[in-house]
Amino acid sequence: MKFKSVERSPSLPEEIVASLTSALHAGELRPGDRLPSEQALATEFGVARTVVREAISQLKYDGIVQSRVGVGAFIAPPQERTAFRISPACFQKRKELLKLLRLRNGVVIEVAADAALARTKRDIARMEAILKEMREAIGDREHGAERHFEAERQLIHVIAKVADNEHALNFIVMIDSQIAEKLRSVAVKNTKATELAAVAIEEQAHLVEAIKSGDPVAARDQARQHYDNAAQRLADRADLADV
Amino acid sequence: MKFKSVERSPSLPEEIVASLTSALHAGELRPGDRLPSEQALATEFGVARTVVREAISQLKYDGIVQSRVGVGAFIAPPQERTAFRISPACFQKRKELLKLLRLRNGVVIEVAADAALARTKRDIARMEAILKEMREAIGDREHGAERHFEAERQLIHVIAKVADNEHALNFIVMIDSQIAEKLRSVAVKNTKATELAAVAIEEQAHLVEAIKSGDPVAARDQARQHYDNAAQRLADRADLADV
DNA sequence: GGCCACAGCCTGTCTGACAACCTGATTAAT
DNA sequence: ATTAATCAGGTTGTCAGACAGGCTGTGGCC
Incomplete structure (x- = not known):
């Protein structure tokens, strides 16, 4: 690329x-x-x-x-109006982007709770495999950032699928793919700062744990913890990159 | 109509x-x-x-x-994909409809928290006026149900505007307008069951109170309380109406 | 004044045409 | 025989003109 x-x-x-x-x-x-x-x-x-x-x-x-x-x-x-669509310009402005992430996170948090109610053993196994991939990615100096980013994305997708909410998945995929470049660049920076990556992984591990335990309220709390923090990290880093 | x-x-x-x-x-x-x-x-x-x-x-x-x-x-x-759009068929199936409501509520809850941080005295006054309208609508035997429904809608819109999140507003408007008929018919039924209407109003009063106090966590909790309950009431009533 | 016909405009659809472009095969050159 | 240039056919993007069906406002007729 x-x-x-x-x-x-x-x-x-x-x-x-x-x-x-x-x-x-x-x-x-x-x-x-x-x-x-x-x-x-x-x-x-x-x-x-x-x-x-x-x-x-x-x-x-x-x-x-x-x-x-x-x-x-x-x-x-x-x-x-029968469609929800965002002008590409919005993804450029930092302020707008954070607002969009609010939307996305609201949905993600909601489906995380549903996922806690619907998860099977196989689902949990898949999520833990993704966590493992994240942890391994830390050691990879070359493609680690990319792998971590991709794993984060997959975790969300798995959660949405477990919650059996195709609409949520579509919504999240759409938002994420639109802001992918921004998210990616910041994710890469964060991953290079190893301590931040470790924090992010721990947050997501807690989320998976909550889903595993079948507690929707805990899943919601953990999801909020992680995704709001991630948005905050993005905000902190993004203003270094752009205006 | x-x-x-x-x-x-x-x-x-x-x-x-x-x-x-x-x-x-x-x-x-x-x-x-x-x-x-x-x-x-x-x-x-x-x-x-x-x-x-x-x-x-x-x-x-x-x-x-x-x-x-x-x-x-x-x-x-x-x-x-650059647009989020839902096939009209989804609004017919009860199960799909509830999933869409999950999305919407996730967003609503999120902006309620933001609204708590951004609200002004004037915003609160508008919300309380809407609550007042709801309470008055209970007494109106003829158009009470319609008035209540409209007021509920307006409250969401005001909250989204206070949170200064146009995207959220667009999203909510789109979803709501698509399921308006379903929502309306159930809202009318619930409003006729006066005790349910009173409960709904109290829930929303608590939400407004939380926003007024400027506490995002409380606002989130109250928003969840109300909108999840509303979805539940819809689920309870809707299966009387359709398959 | 009230009713009616009509002209003019608008959208929806159809037809045919051409430019720019790409692909794969054919041909020419080395 | 391998490589390079060429070309034919198909595809999208755009244009121009035409007609059917539908609506509106105007003007004439009763």
């Missing part, structure tokens, strides 16, 4: 979506407002109508606009 | 999206697979290519497929 992936020029529909959503976010478009006709937008953006239609179809997919044949397309009220 | 909204015949792109996503969910399409060409899909579905393109553009928007010029469109790995 030496080279960053080249960002190819965004497609025309993407740009139009971005333009419209930013207009909406800026308050220039408000719920109930009618969008200009597709033809009008096409000429305004200097593209074909099919391009505008693709853009609008994406917004319709999210429930942001609703269109009526023969009338036009309208900005839908917020409660019509 | 006497008449149910008529479901207008879904548009062709919608149907194709549904078809493709169901194929994906059924495992017929797996990450890395190439979709048939747009032309092929068009003839297969018996529609124009523009329709297929709109469908695929929606899937691309969610990061479910990625397309490369001159090559084709491919199912992306799950970690490329």
Whole structure:
């Protein structure tokens, strides 16, 4: 992973979506407002109508606009939203990122409690294997940071699966993959600071222990302990890296 | 609200999206697979290519497929997902619905703690006004249930706003609006059972009190108390209503 | 004043076309 | 025989134009 992936020029529909959503976010478009006709937008953006239609179809997919044949397309009220999506820009700002982690952690903590109620012996074995991997990773000077990061991720996934909550898993995967670079870089730094890595592993070991004991309240407490601390560590380290 | 909204015949792109996503969910399409060409899909579905393109553009928007010029469109790995969206079917099944509520409650509980740290006098005044509205709604035989339901909703929104977490607000609004009918019908039943409504109000009063005192841990506990209980009440009542 | 028909606009869909691009096979050159 | 250049075919991205079906407001008619 030496080279960053080249960002190819965004497609025309993407740009139009971005333009419209930013207009909406800026308050220039408000719920109930009618969008200009597709033809009008096409000429305004200097593209074909099919391009505008693709853009609008994406917004319709999210429930942001609703269109009526023969009338036009309208900005839908917020409660019509059918998808939760975060603009990539949010993952750049430290403050926003921490807020997103709050969301994620809220969900993780919740499923940890469910996992404590549903865990089987096999589940516990898998979690302990992940803990073992973490401990071994400490000794690995070369790929240790990567291995640790990957193991942390897997632990969350296993917990979500044990809790049998696919939605939670989807949600967590989505958030995590979006902030993966940030999380990874900080995780790497923390792992190099061996004492922090050891602390993190112990926290997670306590979490697994709580799940093993089948105590949802304890699992919740341990999950909060670890993931809130992890967010705090991220906050501490991240401000060294970026603005 | 006497008449149910008529479901207008879904548009062709919608149907194709549904078809493709169901194929994906059924495992017929797996990450890395190439979709048939747009032309092929068009003839297969018996529609124009523009329709297929709109469908695929929606899937691309969610990061479910990625397309490369001159090559084709491919199912992306799950970690490329950029949106969290729930199929409407999930809101029908009681079990799924409760899992979604778990997600929501996890987030709500988290922001309640943040709200306790950020609340101002004005925020508290707004919350107490909402509580007052709830108490008054009990006496209203005609619209009491509706008023109570609306007030509960507003309380969550205010809390999310106080916590200054727009993402959480969006998330909660999205989930709530999707399960609004279910929530509403059960809320109405519970409100008619006056003793349950009184319990719910007291729980929320405690929550507001905790936020007022600025104690995040207490706020979390009270939030959990109320929203988990509310979910439980929903579970108890909902199985009377549906399968 | 009230009712009706109609023109004009809008979305949804279809068709055909072309540019840019990629892949794999074929061909040419060494 | 191996390598390099070429090319044909398929694919996505975009464009232009067309038509059906639906809605709205206007103007004429009763």
